[in-house]
Amino acid sequence: MARSVTQRRKIINTAAAWAIGLLIFFPILWTILTSFKTEAQAIADPPIFLGFDWTLENYGVVMERSNYMRFLWNSVIIAGGSTLLGTIIAVPAAWSMAFVPSKRTKDILLWMLSTKMLPAVGVLYPIYLIFIKMGLLDTKIALVVVLMLINLPIIVWMLYTYFKEIPGEILEAARMDGASLREEVLYVLTPMAIPGIASTILLNVILAWNEAFWTLNLTAAKAARLTAFIASYSSPEGLFYAKLSAASTMAIAPILILGWFSQKQLVSGLTFGAVK
Amino acid sequence: MGQIQLNQVTKSFGNVQVIPPLDLTIEDGEFTVFVGPSGCGKSTLLRMIAGLEDLTSGQISIDGEDATDTPPAKRGLAMVFQSYALYPHMSVRKNIAFPMRMAKMDKAEQDRRIEAAASALNLTDYLDRRPGQLSGGQRQRVAIGRAIVREPSAFLFDEPLSNLDAALRVGMRLEISEMHERLKTTMIYVTHDQVEAMTMADKIVVLQAGVIEQVGSPLDLYNAPCNKFVAGFIGSPKMNFIEGAEAAAHGAHCIGCRPEHITVSTTEGLWQGTVGVAEHLGSDTYIHIHGVPGCDPMTVRASGEFTVKHGDRVYLTPDMNHLHKFDEAGLRVA
Numbered sequence: 001m002a003r004s005v006t007q008r009r010k011i012i013n014t015a016a017a018w019a020i021g022l023l024i025f026f027p028i029l030w031t032i033l034t035s036f037k038t039e040a041q042a043i044a045d046p047p048i049f050l051g052f053d054w055t056l057e058n059y060g061v062v063m064e065r066s067n068y069m070r071f072l073w074n075s076v077i078i079a080g081g082s083t084l085l086g087t088i089i090a091v092p093a094a095w096s097m098a099f100v101p102s103k104r105t106k107d108i109l110l111w112m113l114s115t116k117m118l119p120a121v122g123v124l125y126p127i128y129l130i131f132i133k134m135g136l137l138d139t140k141i142a143l144v145v146v147l148m149l150i151n152l153p154i155i156v157w158m159l160y161t162y163f164k165e166i167p168g169e170i171l172e173a174a175r176m177d178g179a180s181l182r183e184e185v186l187y188v189l190t191p192m193a194i195p196g197i198a199s200t201i202l203l204n205v206i207l208a209w210n211e212a213f214w215t216l217n218l219t220a221a222k223a224a225r226l227t228a229f230i231a232s233y234s235s236p237e238g239l240f241y242a243k244l245s246a247a248s249t250m251a252i253a254p255i256l257i258l259g260w261f262s263q264k265q266l267v268s269g270l271t272f273g274a275v276k
Numbered sequence: 277m278g279q280i281q282l283n284q285v286t287k288s289f290g291n292v293q294v295i296p297p298l299d300l301t302i303e304d305g306e307f308t309v310f311v312g313p314s315g316c317g318k319s320t321l322l323r324m325i326a327g328l329e330d331l332t333s334g335q336i337s338i339d340g341e342d343a344t345d346t347p348p349a350k351r352g353l354a355m356v357f358q359s360y361a362l363y364p365h366m367s368v369r370k371n372i373a374f375p376m377r378m379a380k381m382d383k384a385e386q387d388r389r390i391e392a393a394a395s396a397l398n399l400t401d402y403l404d405r406r407p408g409q410l411s412g413g414q415r416q417r418v419a420i421g422r423a424i425v426r427e428p429s430a431f432l433f434d435e436p437l438s439n440l441d442a443a444l445r446v447g448m449r450l451e452i453s454e455m456h457e458r459l460k461t462t463m464i465y466v467t468h469d470q471v472e473a474m475t476m477a478d479k480i481v482v483l484q485a486g487v488i489e490q491v492g493s494p495l496d497l498y499n500a501p502c503n504k505f506v507a508g509f510i511g512s513p514k515m516n517f518i519e520g521a522e523a524a525a526h527g528a529h530c531i532g533c534r535p536e537h538i539t540v541s542t543t544e545g546l547w548q549g550t551v552g553v554a555e556h557l558g559s560d561t562y563i564h565i566h567g568v569p570g571c572d573p574m575t576v577r578a579s580g581e582f583t584v585k586h587g588d589r590v591y592l593t594p595d596m597n598h599l600h601k602f603d604e605a606g607l608r609v610a
Contacts, residue, residue, distance in 0.1 A: 167359060170362075172361065175328065176348050176354060178349045180349065180378075191365045
């Protein structure tokens, strides 16, 4: 009896999990499917699920019309650069908060996180003006800096949580063994925190890759990246869903592949500290 | 060299003073044990000597030089932690080499010292393993190896054996004692276990609530404890304290008599009582006796052959030469 109940429950749970998973994945799946349709089939009513004439035409048009590789390259540089810069700044910051906390450390952490609540558009104007003055509009450097700043609270928080789990005595042992602060962080803390640092980096690459608001507002042609590339298919000459979908698929494919191969790291990173 | 001097050292956490002004001198080559109940400030004191904890006021000097504000790395001391604190991502060899690597020591010399330490500590076969693949005792050996190789002016041990099982603890205790005989380096050892203190120390420092109660050799403390706290803390089983008329007869507020200084008999003696529990250890029998006026229960050590059971009437005679007298404040009176 007990066995049949658990068996039934197992089936229900599995079905529910699949249903939720598909529900979440559906928009991406639909985008990918649409990218292989003709424009007419893309807007057909009722929608066609699989029974359409599969075509690669959209991809050809997109490749012809835009320089995909340049957008891709900009995305790689900006996502990678902002994450790298952020990590270099965040490791010492998280170290100091985790191992030599002051009375205000918790407040500072919360304040940092609170900046994420601020609508980005609220600071668009000042940042835009600053970049004009500095001559940095539509440059990769500008976007690297802005995205780094935007994601810095998350990087610091994730690293902080990881570092908190490292026993302080090990760092004290390093100090007793004659390690300077730099050597302590470099030879003891960082290697022990590598799994944490890796998932932090992964998550931030993804966040930076998908960022659109600042990309659209601060770049035009030179530093535009994949999120701008998608947007360029959404409005000017009316909506071309199939081509838009093809562009979207091409934009998300690299990060989707990266995410797929690193999902284990990602999940452990995101749930770290939740279960002891 | 490794003479360490504490001068009017204090430590406060916020408004709570955990160590009131304290003076202590640890001579070069001495094995000093800080002992006391948990929370007595012994670990804090050790960490202050190590430099891991700042002093609130006072001064620490090592070999005559002021080290109060010297960072831990520059004090020339080595520490062995309760949790071993090994570097989990490094092999045993790299763990032991770490302090030498930080000191930028010649590679050949490093290897020579690693080999020497490993063979002394029976770690030769484990040099390429990670700490995670070792047993508790082996990990503690690695921690000791890491401390030895840099030839520090003093070793600091923070309850190094607490995480080991009883049998291993006795073995490691001997190894550390032998290491001290061999190296003749100053060692400061923190423990809450008075047996470790008695067996290892040249000098015991008994602490309670951050205050030094008594400093002396193990036998000094055993034979002439300066107050009731030290009398009760040193020695196992604990000293019996007798108050009331019996104590007044000896001109004291309280008299103390160790379980091994009381003769037990089934026929005659000074005091009488009934057996509560008899613990047979084989070599000895510890008898807990109820009904002795001014002391309940009284613990007595008898020989292993002495058999009594619950409820038996027994007679007790204390050894008058080993009676300790204390006044109302708990201080020893001669």
